[in-house]
Amino acid sequence: xxxxxxxxxxxxxxxxxxxxxxxxxxxxxxxxxxxxxxxxxxxxxxxxxxxxxxxxxxxxxxxxxxxxxxxxxxxxxxxxxxxxxxxxxxxxxxxxxxxxxxxxxxxxxxxxxxxxxxxxxxxxxxxxxxxxxxxxxxxxxxxxxxxxxxxxxxxxxxxxxxxxxxxxxxxxxxxxxxxxxxxxxxxxxxxxxxxxxxxxxxxxxxxxxxxxxxxxxxxxxxxxxxxxxxxxxxxxxxxxxxxxxxxx
Amino acid sequence: xxxxxxxxxxxxxxxxxxxxxxxxxxxxxxxxxxxxxxxxxxxxxxxxxxxxxxxxxxxxxxxxxxxxxxxxxxxxxxxxxxxxxxxxxxxxxxxxxxxxxxxxxxxxxxxxxxxxxxxxxxxxxxxxxxxxxxxxxxxxxxxxxxxxxxxxxxxxxxxxxxxxxxxxxxxxxxxxxxxxxxxxxxxxxxxxxxxxxxxxxxxxxxxxxxxxxxxxxxxxxxxxxxxxxxxxxxxxxxxxxxxxxxxxxxxxxxxxxxxxxxxxxxxxxxxxxxxxxxxxxxxxxxxxxxxxxxxxxxxxxxxxxxxxxxxxxxxxxxxxxxxxxxxxxxxxxxxxxxxxxxxxxxxxxxxxxxxxxxxxxxxxxxxxxxxxxxxxxxxxxxxxxxxxxxxxxxxxxxxxxxxxxxxxxxxxxxxxxxxxxxxxxxxxxxxxxxxxxxxxxxxxxxxxxxxxxxxxxxxxxxxxxxxxxxxxxxxxxxxxxxxxxxxxxxxxxxxxxxxxxxxxxxxxxxxxxxxxxxxxxxxxxxxxxxxxxxxxxxxxxxxxxxxxxxxxxxxxxxxxxxxxxxxxxxxxxxxxxxxxxxxxxxxxxxxxxxxxxxxxxxxxxxxxxxxxxxxxxxxxxxxxxxxxxxxxxxxxxxxxxxxxxxxxxxxxxxxxxxxxxxxxxxx
Ligand SMILES: Cc1cc2nc3c(=O)[nH]c(=O)nc-3n(C[C@H](O)[C@H](O)[C@H](O)COP(=O)(O)OP(=O)(O)OC[C@H]3O[C@@H](n4cnc5c(N)ncnc54)[C@H](O)[C@@H]3O)c2cc1C
Ligand code: SF4
Ligand code: FES
Numbered sequence: 001x002x003x004x005x006x007x008x009x010x011x012x013x014x015x016x017x018x019x020x021x022x023x024x025x026x027x028x029x030x031x032x033x034x035x036x037x038x039x040x041x042x043x044x045x046x047x048x049x050x051x052x053x054x055x056x057x058x059x060x061x062x063x064x065x066x067x068x069x070x071x072x073x074x075x076x077x078x079x080x081x082x083x084x085x086x087x088x089x090x091x092x093x094x095x096x097x098x099x100x101x102x103x104x105x106x107x108x109x110x111x112x113x114x115x116x117x118x119x120x121x122x123x124x125x126x127x128x129x130x131x132x133x134x135x136x137x138x139x140x141x142x143x144x145x146x147x148x149x150x151x152x153x154x155x156x157x158x159x160x161x162x163x164x165x166x167x168x169x170x171x172x173x174x175x176x177x178x179x180x181x182x183x184x185x186x187x188x189x190x191x192x193x194x195x196x197x198x199x200x201x202x203x204x205x206x207x208x209x210x211x212x213x214x215x216x217x218x219x220x221x222x223x224x225x226x227x228x229x230x231x232x233x234x235x236x237x238x239x240x241x242x243x244x245x246x247x248x
Numbered sequence: 249x250x251x252x253x254x255x256x257x258x259x260x261x262x263x264x265x266x267x268x269x270x271x272x273x274x275x276x277x278x279x280x281x282x283x284x285x286x287x288x289x290x291x292x293x294x295x296x297x298x299x300x301x302x303x304x305x306x307x308x309x310x311x312x313x314x315x316x317x318x319x320x321x322x323x324x325x326x327x328x329x330x331x332x333x334x335x336x337x338x339x340x341x342x343x344x345x346x347x348x349x350x351x352x353x354x355x356x357x358x359x360x361x362x363x364x365x366x367x368x369x370x371x372x373x374x375x376x377x378x379x380x381x382x383x384x385x386x387x388x389x390x391x392x393x394x395x396x397x398x399x400x401x402x403x404x405x406x407x408x409x410x411x412x413x414x415x416x417x418x419x420x421x422x423x424x425x426x427x428x429x430x431x432x433x434x435x436x437x438x439x440x441x442x443x444x445x446x447x448x449x450x451x452x453x454x455x456x457x458x459x460x461x462x463x464x465x466x467x468x469x470x471x472x473x474x475x476x477x478x479x480x481x482x483x484x485x486x487x488x489x490x491x492x493x494x495x496x497x498x499x500x501x502x503x504x505x506x507x508x509x510x511x512x513x514x515x516x517x518x519x520x521x522x523x524x525x526x527x528x529x530x531x532x533x534x535x536x537x538x539x540x541x542x543x544x545x546x547x548x549x550x551x552x553x554x555x556x557x558x559x560x561x562x563x564x565x566x567x568x569x570x571x572x573x574x575x576x577x578x579x580x581x582x583x584x585x586x587x588x589x590x591x592x593x594x595x596x597x598x599x600x601x602x603x604x605x606x607x608x609x610x611x612x613x614x615x616x617x618x619x620x621x622x623x624x625x626x627x628x629x630x631x632x633x634x635x636x637x638x639x640x641x642x643x644x645x646x647x648x649x650x651x652x653x654x655x656x657x658x659x660x661x662x663x664x665x666x667x668x669x670x671x672x673x674x675x676x677x678x679x680x681x682x683x684x685x686x687x688x689x690x691x692x693x694x695x696x697x698x699x700x701x702x703x704x705x706x707x708x709x710x711x712x713x714x715x716x717x718x719x720x721x722x723x724x725x726x727x728x729x730x731x732x733x734x735x736x737x738x739x740x741x742x743x744x745x746x747x748x749x750x751x752x753x754x755x756x757x758x759x760x761x762x763x764x765x766x767x768x769x770x771x772x773x774x775x776x777x778x779x780x781x782x783x784x785x786x787x788x789x790x791x792x793x794x795x796x797x798x799x800x801x802x803x804x805x806x807x808x809x810x811x812x813x814x815x816x817x818x819x820x821x822x823x824x825x826x827x828x829x830x831x832x833x834x835x836x837x838x839x840x841x842x843x844x845x846x847x848x849x850x851x852x853x854x855x856x857x858x859x860x861x862x863x864x865x866x867x868x869x870x871x872x873x874x875x876x877x878x879x880x881x882x883x884x885x886x887x888x889x890x891x892x893x894x895x896x897x898x899x900x901x902x903x904x905x906x907x908x909x910x911x912x913x914x915x
Contacts, residue, residue, distance in 0.1 A: 012826060030522045032661075038527055038777075045775045045830065050822050053829055055315065057488040059528045060657060062413055063319040078660075085660050110459055111827045118436070121316050125428045129421035132378045134300045134726050141377040142335060145389030155382035155407055158414060162318055191380045 001027040001088065004096040005040065007052055012111050019098070029089030033076065034059060034066065036088055053112040059084040061226065064161030067168075068113055069100040074165035074224045082163060082226045102168035106175070106211045117164050119210035120178060126206035127199040128182045130191050144190055154188040157181045159227045166221035166229070172213030177221040179207050180237035181229050187240055197244040204241055252505070252885055252900040255687040256360040261906045265364045268688070269731055273738035280305030283737050284468040284745070286453055288440045288495045290317030292412070292718055293701025294474030295419035296725025302426035304730055306737075309466060310423070311438045311455060313490055313832070318420045321476050321488040322721065325412020326533035326654065328394060328404035329718040331369040336393055340401040342366040347907060349716060352398045352585050353681070353709020354859035354875060355909050356511070356883070358902065360688060361706050368727040369719055373405055375726060381418040383407050394538055394650075396714035398585035398914070404715045409533055409654040415718055419725070438464075439832065440495045441763075443471060443502045443697065444756045450499075450697035451746045452753065454760045458832065461825035463760060465753050467746035469737055470696045472729065473499055474721075477680035477702035479512065481840045481847065482792075483784025485677035486518060486531040492836040493843050496684050496703050504692035505885035505898060507705035508682035509843060510851035513712055513860050514793050515678035516542075516589035519661055520609040529676040530661060532612070532654055534714040537582045539617035539647065540671070542589070544601040544610050546570040551601045561603065561611055561670050572596055580914040587711045587860045587873075588914060590675035594793050595871065597674070604672050613670035618643035675793060679717060681708045681860065682850075685885040685900075689732035690724060693885075698733060700724035705883070710859025764824060766815065767834045773817035776833045782810055783837070783844055791848050796864040800852040804845050804893055811841040845892035853897065856880045877909055 002025045010017025024043070027036050034056050041051035057065040066083040070076035076086045091097065099113065107115040132138065146154075158181070166177035183200050186192025192199070215234060222231045257268040275283065283306050287298040290312040302308045312320060334340040345366040350357055373391070377383065383405050384392040393402040407414040426432040437458040444452040444467070452467035475495035479485035500506045517532045545551045546568050553559035572592055574581045584592075593610050596602070603609050622643025626634040629642070644667055648655065658666050684692050684699035686706055691698050701721040708716065747753075790803035814837070822828040857866040857873035858880070866874040883900040 028523065028525065031525050032527075035525050035527050039525065042775055042777060045819060045821055048772075048821070051830060053827055057314055057319060057490050058321070058324045059489055060324060060530050062410065063314070063321075063323050063488065064316075065314060065319050080656070081660055085657070087660065087663070089663060114827065117315060121318075121424075121434075121436075124318075124421070125424040127428075129425045130378070130380045131425060132375075133303055134296065134375060134379075134422050135303065135730065138371075138374040138378040141333070141373045141383075142390050144377060146385055147389055148385045148387050151382055151385040151389075154380075155384075155414070158382050158407075158417065159410060161323075161413075162316065185382065186380055189380050189382065191378060 001091065001093045003027055003091065006096065006098040007113070008100045009052070009112055010109055013108060017109065027088050029087065031088045032059065032084060033070070033086040033088065034084050053114050055114050056084055061085040062161060064163040067102050067115065067163055067165070069102055069168055071098055074102060074168040075226050080226055080228055082161070102164050104167045104173035104212070106173065107164060107167065117162070119212070120162050120164065120175070122210060123175065123179055123203055123206045124182065127195070127202035130186065131195060146189060150188045154185045157184040157188070157229065157233055160229050161227055163226065165224045165226060167212065169220040169224035170213065171218065171220070172216060174215045174221070175207050175210070175212035176215040176234050176237070177225060177229055179203050180233040183237045183240055184233040187236060196240060200237060200240040200244050252685065252898055253687060254358065254900055255689060256358070257688065261359060261363050264360050265367055272731065272735035275734050275738050275741060277305050279741040281307070282744070283307065283740060284309070285470050285472065285733070286311070286466060286468040287472045287474060288453065289320065289474035289476060289701070289703070290423065291320035291322035291474060291476055291701060292416055292419055292721035293703070293725045294472065295320065295416065295423050296722050297472055297474060297700055297729050298432055299419060299422035299426055300726055300730040301733070302431035308426070308432045309435060309468065310432055311435045311440055313437065313439045313458060315437050317423055317434060317436065318417060320416060321491050322412050322416045322718070324488060325718055326409040326531060327535035328396065328406035328411045328715040329372070329415060330396070330403050330715040331373045331405060331719065332366055332403060333370050333373060335391060336402045338401045340403050344401065345369060345403065348399045349707065349713060350709065350907050351912055352713040353711050354873070354912055355709065355877070355881070355904065356858055356902065357707055357709030359904060359906055364728065365707050365720060365723050368723045371727060372719060372722045376415060376418050379418040379421060381407070381414050383414070394535055395583060397534055397537060397583045397589065398580070398713045404535070406535065409535070409651055412718060415722065440475070441498065441760045441835065442756045443499045444753055445502055445694065446746065446750060446752045449695045452748065454756050459827050461823070461828065463757060465748040465757060467748045469740045469743060469746065470698065470733055472698045472700060472733070473684065473703050474700040474725065475703045477683065478840070478843060479677045479680050481783065481844050482677040482787045483780050484521065484526060484529050484788070486515065486529050489528060492839070494836055494839050496699065497839040497843060499684060499692060499694065499697055500888050502694060503888070504694045504697060505685040505887055506682070506846065507685035507883050507885045508850065509847040509886070510791070510854060510861050511681035511710050511859060512677060513586055513679040513681060514590045514675045515586055516593055516675050517612060517673045518676035518678070519658065520604055520606065520672055520674040530657060531676070531678060532658060532671060532673055534586065536612060536651060536654065539650070540582065540612040540614050541571055541616060542573050542582055542610055542612055543569045543571045544596045544603060548600050551603060554603050555605060555607060570601070577914045584914045585711060585713060587862070590793055591862060593675055609672040609674045611670040612673045614647055614666065615670070618647055618667070621646035679712055681705065681710060681712055685883070689735065690729050691732070691736065696736060698729060700729050710861055764831065764835070767818065767831065767838065768820050768824060770818035770820065771816060772819040775819055776830055776837050779810060779814045779818060780833070780837045780840070783807065783840060786810070787844055787847070791851055794862050794864050795851050797852060800848045803848040804852070807841060807845045807848065808893070811845070814838065814841055842892050846886060846895055849893050849895065850884055850886065853884065854880060875911070
């Protein structure tokens with residue numbers, strides 16, 4: 001396959017970026033999208049140019065590092081996959097592909113296609129945990145039975161990989177899907193009940209502080225989320241928040 | 249040759265850990281506030297250690313190269329975590345977990361360490377459940393288990409195919425709690441480039457801010473290395489792209505012995521290589537062997553026809569299939585340990601029975617499992633006379649529930665539906681049992697420098713059993729290290745802050761800067777990947793699943809040559825003081841090029857076959873590994889030398905008092 005790539009290049013956080021066009025040849029359908037970028041970079045290095053920087057690590061859709069806006073869509077055209085799981089067989093010979101970083105005020109660009117997503121960490125630090133000590137004097141695991149249905153739902157919510165595609169997909173750059181996934185995981189488990197009120201309040205407060213936008217229920221986040229995190233989580237978080245604020 | 253001191257406590261195996269905990273010195277809570285600890289790595293081992301140390305009151309700094317601790321490579325672990333809970337009532341016990349692990353490791357691990365691991369394993373599950381880790385459950389609300397290779401009980405706890413993710417997010421949440429309390433300061437997108445020793449003790453690190461390129465000095469009273477394994481020395485492996493040996497290797501250069509580098513695990517069930525562009529390999533969890541049956545065609549003509557695309561695997565009749573693991577190892581069948589399963593796959597493919605274009609793949613087939621579960625489910629749903637289609641649909645649901653994400657991953661990569669056609673799999677590099685030598689306290693040969701998780705060599709001998717790495721990482725981090733490090737730190741309560749303006753820090757920083765400048769100043773002939781791929785080929789071909797003296801010697805020579813070429817001709821574009829992925833890779837590959845040679849040397853020195861280390865010269869007539877307990881029942885701990893082939897060997901003799909050392913048999 002021969003392709004034309006339009007890629008966002010930006011030297012550092014302060015520099016002004018721009019789209020740059022590259023031609024690339026010899027791409028096979030079995031290659032992953034990131035392997036295609038590897039080919040481009042190898043080419044650039046051999047030509048004495050500076051390769052394109054992008055975040056990636058596991059390359060199997062679980063670490064949440066990779067984060068490209070491909071032809072305007074976070075993680076590209078395929079559904080339920082991350083950029084690293086996207087394969088070139090989804091494209092055709094002669095295609096032009098635009099590649100940009102995730103765009104959001106709360107995700108400033110660091111360089112090229114890499115953005116700063118530490119706002120997500122700070123939301124988790126504000127309350128995304130259960131306050132138990134880790135030194136081991138806990139009760140036997142099976143003394144806390146959990147209804148299988150709730151356990152499965154908690155697990156589904158907990159599979160969020162913190163990639164930020166939901167924010168990049170949202171016209172308001174809202175982080176509701178991400179935040180609600182964590183709140184839901186704990187809300188569905190008996191272990192999470194004790195701190196439920198403070199948790200939702202603190203996490204939502206931090207989310208607002210970070211400059212993420214409001215949720216207007218357009219649902220773009222759910223469509224682009226590579227892990228299929230459902231909008232139900234947002235509804236659940238809203239209920240939790242409402243009951244927390246009316247209690248508090 | 250000097251004797252290594254393993255510092256195993258006296259007394260009966262069962263009492264060692266309890267007694268040790270009672271005997272060691274503690275640091276009182278007020279003094280802990282004056283003590284700093286650096287933890288390099290935020291995977292299961294580092295994340296859990298950091299959280300616990302901070303909770304105990306120490307000031308902790310963590311380092312990781314990713315943008316968030318949550319992205320450490322542990323996140324990718326799929327299948328599960330072992331614990332001797334005996335929830336299934338199938339005869340499990342601490343002793344059995346201990347026994348399975350020592351036997352699985354082919355009698356090349358330390359009894360006392362492994363027993364302790366088994367002893368704390370149950371606590372890990374309690375801990376994780378209290379943290380809200382959503383493990384799989386049965387309808388009654390209690391925890392579910394599955395089986396992994398090399399054992400006859402069900403002791404593996406899991407969260408679908410995302411167990412590592414859920415456990416790591418648990419440790420990350422514990423870290424977050426401490427970050428929020430100001431007890432952990434997290435340095436993300438930072439890479440440790442050197443270990444700093446003051447008066448022979450580890451007192452800090454030199455790190456690079458990967459965004460600004462700034463070189464930083466960080467001091468502490470002790471340094472914990474939990475930087476993961478070195479499987480990427482093979483270029484292609486199931487490890488994350490950034491997984492590397494740098495932190496451990498820098499410590500090795502500063503005096504920490506490196507143990508058993510040649511003990512590598514080649515995992516039997518990975519997606520086969522598809523072409524030269526390949527950047528990494530993807531694991532299909534061992535848990536799939538609970539339900540999948542492995543086979544190749546019985547007749548060579550059929551294999552050839554399949555390779556040529558003229559025959560479909562689903563067209564092959566039962567009697568024309570060779571379920572070679574079930575045939576060779578009737579007692580354990582598809583659940584033999586990984587080293588055994590990998591070699592058996594290689595043997596069939598080498599003999600011409602491989603089933604993909606390259607001839608390097610075997611089938612993993614779920615048809616019987618789908619039908620078996622389907623029948624059960626039909627009954628549960630009150631359908632006593634189901635059609636084949638109904639059975640299949642019911643069964644597919646069950647399999648989807650258990651392994652859905654793995655099947656999806658496979659389909660995305662291979663573009664085939666594994667529910668309707670068998671998966672194709674082949675062995676790939678996955679885990680490294682070798683690592684920094686540590687004593688019973690997880691301390692390396694450098695005082696104050698500790699190693700935890702995959703970065704150390706401690707518990708798995710020559711072969712690790714499935715679902716035991718997560719167990720070991722969390723055991724080290726939550727339950728072992730926080731105790732043992734206290735004994736060392738108790739001597740530091742009056743030391744005060746370690747200054748970073750000492751000549752030792754000056755020198756270490758200068759070394760780091762010189763090295764990076766040198767990397768940037770190569771003649772610019774070839775990219776870093778060019779060298780990494782070449783190294784990987786040498787390692788795979790000559791230090792892989794089967795090794796022999798001649799090829800190991802060749803490997804050492806070829807790697808030495810490649811290393812010299814690398815330092816002279818590598819091309820690193822960009823600049824020192826900005827984000828520079830090529831520079832990061834170059835630093836890692838430089839270390840792999842030293843490790844690779846030591847790896848080959850270690851394999852050449854070990855004139856026996858054990859676990860993942862298979863020397864062609866040492867095998868039984870049936871092709872099974874032939875151990876030599878009389879001469880090789882020791883840990884090889886290597887002392888650094890600039891020229892890896894000159895590294896000095898120190899031996900830690902292994903003694904077995906609680907287990908009868910036998911030939912490992914899974915027949
Ligand atoms: C695909 C896959 C599936 C697996 N499945 C299972 C399973 O089901 N069960 C099981 O028991 N085991 C499994 N394993 C093995 C297990 O996941 C690993 O052995 C384990 O997670 C390693 O944990 P760790 O904490 O030691 O290191 P890692 O999780 O690898 O973490 C290393 C950390 O060190 C940091 N680091 C490295 N170098 C530096 C440096 N120079 N400077 C700063 N930071 C650095 C990294 O940023 C990272 O935070 C699997 C492994 C793979 C590859
Ligand atoms: S909710 Fe989905 S899109 Fe958003 S961070 Fe989590 S996994 Fe990514
Ligand atoms: S690189 Fe890990 S999710 Fe894509």
